[in-house]
Each structure stands twice: as structure tokens, then as C-alpha cells.
Amino acid sequence: MSEVAEVLTGEAILVATEEVLRRYGPAKATVVDVAKALGVSHGSVYRHFPTKAALREAVTRRWLDVVHAEFEAIVEQEGTAAERLRVWLQALFDKKRRSHLEEPELFENFQVLVKESASIPEYHVRHMVGILTRIIRAGVETQEFVTDDVDVTAQAVWDATDKFHHPSHAREWGNPHIQAEFDAVVSLVVAGLRYNRSPSATGDA
Amino acid sequence: MSEVAEVLTGEAILVATEEVLRRYGPAKATVVDVAKALGVSHGSVYRHFPTKAALREAVTRRWLDVVHAEFEAIVEQEGTAAERLRVWLQALFDKKRRSHLEEPELFENFQVLVKESASIPEYHVRHMVGILTRIIRAGVETQEFVTDDVDVTAQAVWDATDKFHHPSHAREWGNPHIQAEFDAVVSLVVAGLRYNRSPSATGDA
Numbered sequence: 075m076s077e078v079a080e081v082l083t084g085e086a087i088l089v090a091t092e093e094v095l096r097r098y099g100p101a102k103a104t105v106v107d108v109a110k111a112l113g114v115s116h117g118s119v120y121r122h123f124p125t126k127a128a129l130r131e132a133v134t135r136r137w138l139d140v141v142h143a144e145f146e147a148i149v150e151q152e153g154t155a156a157e158r159l160r161v162w163l164q165a166l167f168d169k170k171r172r173s174h175l176e177e178p179e180l181f182e183n184f185q186v187l188v189k190e191s192a193s194i195p196e197y198h199v200r201h202m203v204g205i206l207t208r209i210i211r212a213g214v215e216t217q218e219f220v221t222d223d224v225d226v227t228a229q230a231v232w233d234a235t236d237k238f239h240h241p242s243h244a245r246e247w248g249n250p251h252i253q254a255e256f257d258a259v260v261s262l263v264v265a266g267l268r269y270n271r272s273p274s275a276t277g278d279a
Numbered sequence: 280m281s282e283v284a285e286v287l288t289g290e291a292i293l294v295a296t297e298e299v300l301r302r303y304g305p306a307k308a309t310v311v312d313v314a315k316a317l318g319v320s321h322g323s324v325y326r327h328f329p330t331k332a333a334l335r336e337a338v339t340r341r342w343l344d345v346v347h348a349e350f351e352a353i354v355e356q357e358g359t360a361a362e363r364l365r366v367w368l369q370a371l372f373d374k375k376r377r378s379h380l381e382e383p384e385l386f387e388n389f390q391v392l393v394k395e396s397a398s399i400p401e402y403h404v405r406h407m408v409g410i411l412t413r414i415i416r417a418g419v420e421t422q423e424f425v426t427d428d429v430d431v432t433a434q435a436v437w438d439a440t441d442k443f444h445h446p447s448h449a450r451e452w453g454n455p456h457i458q459a460e461f462d463a464v465v466s467l468v469v470a471g472l473r474y475n476r477s478p479s480a481t482g483d484a
Contacts, residue, residue, distance in 0.1 A: 227467065
């Protein structure tokens with residue numbers, strides 16, 4: 075067993091932990107379960123991850139990084155900035171909705187893990203808004219979109235569409251009108267991106 | 280006591296029930312508490328409201344009607360449609376945020392009551408979106424706004440701003456950047472209202 079422990083990598087622990095979390099759920103999964111799955115002592119796991127919380131956070135970040143890579147790839151599509159934005163937001167909505175409706179337990183388990191550390195939701199939102207920033211900046215460069223602050227506007231697009239990606243709205247995603255509501259919000263947002271000035275520039279209250 | 284019961288009105292029962300709900304909370308309040316507060320038998324209460332659920336739903340609707348009247352009144356302000364929309368959305372956000380931050384227990388209790396019947400959230404949203412429809416229609420009439428479907432667009436404005444009024448986002452309302460995020464979303468929405476065409480009309484995907 076000491077031979078196995080010597081070649082134990084952080085990556086192998088993360089893979090085993092993800093599997094243990096899937097099997098037992100976040101409420102029941104323990105470091106001992108992870109060690110058992112790997113055939114090592116729990117001390118070997120703690121040499122790589124000082125606490126159970128650190129191990130779980132590492133698993134969640136690793137899983138989110140896969141999601142981020144997937145949504146980075148969608149940006150590389152052909153089309154106008156408006157088309158790419160719509161495809162990107164639709165892909166996000168579809169992924170979340172499918173996960174919630176088809177694998178509700180797994181969806182719920184990931185929500186529990188994401189909320190365990192305050193830094194994780196922030197890490198995820200910063201990354202996703204960063205992708206939106208790039209789509210919007212490309213649209214400004216081709217004069218398709220107008221905005222005087224790409225970062226602020228990207229956050230506004232994220233916030234304005236949160237009914238279709240924020241997990242607290244998951245129960246609404248089975249609603250028969252939800253796709254029509256998504257289309258209407260995205261149309262409004264895209265129209266806004268074509269004509270967005272700061273409140274002071276347009277004389278709004 | 281039978282003399283009191285004879286003059287007992289539905290309105291008096293609703294006032295007493297609201298007071299009982301405030302004092303004991305929705306989890307503990309009973310019809311017997313309401314009857315005691317009025318000095319009548321619980322049978323007298325049931326003659327007006329056939330079930331505890333019916334009584335609670337009537338109290339919640341009565342309370343929401345007061346809120347609706349308040350937000351009807353805000354529509355009658357001076358200004359452009361964009362200014363009136365901004366003032367209205369800000370008033371809604373301020374009311375919800377203040378309620379959540381300053382009276383968290385009362386806020387929580389109202390959420391419990393609102394969610395008890397599926398028809399209540401729908402009743403509230405339909406009313407609030409109806410007010411938005413009137414603001415947007417006025418803007419279309421003065422050619423300040425452009426949209427080919429006022430009802431769909433009003434629902435989209437409601438959905439796009441839900442981070443700032445949907446109770447599931449209440450925990451975010453104490454965030455120091457929340458007012459800036461609200462301003463950015465409302466600016467984007469107002470810009471969208473000035474240039475909103477259906478996807479087919481603009482050639483969006």
C-alpha cells in the first residue's frame with residue numbers, strides 16, 4: 075500500500091473524489107471514502123489536500139474549469155456578435171436546464187458544492203462574464219454594438235439573463251413559456267447592446 | 280358572543296388574521312388564534328372562509344393589493360417613459376431591499392404566504408407586468424420606445440430585472456455593488472426599448 079501512496083497524485087485524488095461525491099452525495103461523502111476508493115490511507119489524501127473543504131473546493135473548481143472551457147469554445151463560432159451572443163446564452167440555458175430536468179440529484183449536488191465556499195460562485199461568474207466581455211468587445215469593434223464600458227455591460231447582460239442560468243430559478247425552467255421568455259429577454263438585451271449609452275449621456279433620470 | 284358573531288365581517292377577520300400572522304408567524308398561526316383575537320368561535324371564522332388555506336390566501340391577496348395600488352400610483356409621475364420606468368423599477372427594488380434588510384422576519388413570512396398557493400405569485404406577476412405594459416405602451420405612443428409586442432416586451436423587462444425584485448435573489452441585495460448593477464441593467468433595458476425589434480425583423484439567429 076505504501077508503494078501506491080508514493081505515486082498518488084493530486085489529479086488521481088480529484089478524480090476519485092468526484093466519483094465518491096457522485097455516488098454518496100455531498101452530505102455523506104467523506105475523505106475516508108476517497109481514501110478507500112484509492113486503496114490508500116486518509117493521511118495520504120491529507121498530504122495533498124490539508125482539509126476536507128480544500129479537497130471539495132479543488133474538485134468543484136476542476137469541474138467548473140471543464141464548463142468554462144466548453145463555453146470558451148462556443149465563442150469561437152462564426153457569425154455576427156449578436157448571433158454569437160444568442161448562441162452562447164442559449165447553450166448556457168440548455169445546459170443548465172437539461173442538467174436540472176434530467177439529472178436533478180447531480181444538479182442539486184453541484185449547487186451544494188458551489189455554495190460551500192464564497193469564492194467559488196465569484197470564480198465562476200467572473201469567468202463567464204469575462205467570456206461575455208470578449209463577445210461584446212468584438213461587437214463594439216465591428217460597430218455592431220455600442221457601449222462606453224464593456225465590462226459593466228457584460229455584467230449587465232449576465233444579470234439581465236439570470237432567470238435562465240441562476241440555479242435559484244431552476245424550478246421555472248420546466249415552464250412551457252420559458253423558451254419564449256428567454257427569446258424576448260435576449261432580443262431586448264441585443265437591442266440594448268446596439269444602442270447603449272450611460273445614463274448621463276442619454277439624459278435618463 | 281353570538282351578537283358579536285352576527286356583525287363579524289370578512290374584512291375584520293382579514294385584519295385580525297394579518298395581525299396574528301405578524302405576531303406568531305405563518306408556521307404557528309392558527310384559525311383558533313384568529314377567533315380568539317376577535318372574541319368569536321372558530322366556527323364563525325369558517326362561515327366566512329371555508330378553510331385555513333382560503334383565509335391565508337385572502338390575507339395575502341389583500342396585502343398584495345395594497346402593494347399593487349402603491350405601484351399603480353408611481354406610474355402617474357411626470358417625465359419621459361424611460362424616466363418613469365426607471366423610477367418605477369427603482370421604487371420596487373428599494374421597497375423589496377428595505378423590507379428584506381430591515382424587517383427580514385416579516386419579509387420571510389410574506390414569502391412563505393405568497394408561495395403557499397400557486398395562483399398567488401402568478402396574480403402578483405400578472406399585475407406588476409400589467410403596470411409595466413402601460414408604461415411601455417405610453418413610450419411607444421410618444422415614439423420614445425419601439426416594440427412590436429408590448430405585452431411580450433413588458434414580461435421581458437420584468438424578467439431582465441428579476442435580480443432586483445425576485446425574492447430568491449434577496450441575499451444579493453446587501454452587496455455593495457448592487458445599485459451599480461441595477462443601474463447598468465436598467466440602462467441596457469431602456470436602450471433595448473428604444474430599439475427593440477423581433478428576432479425575425481432584425482435577422483438575429
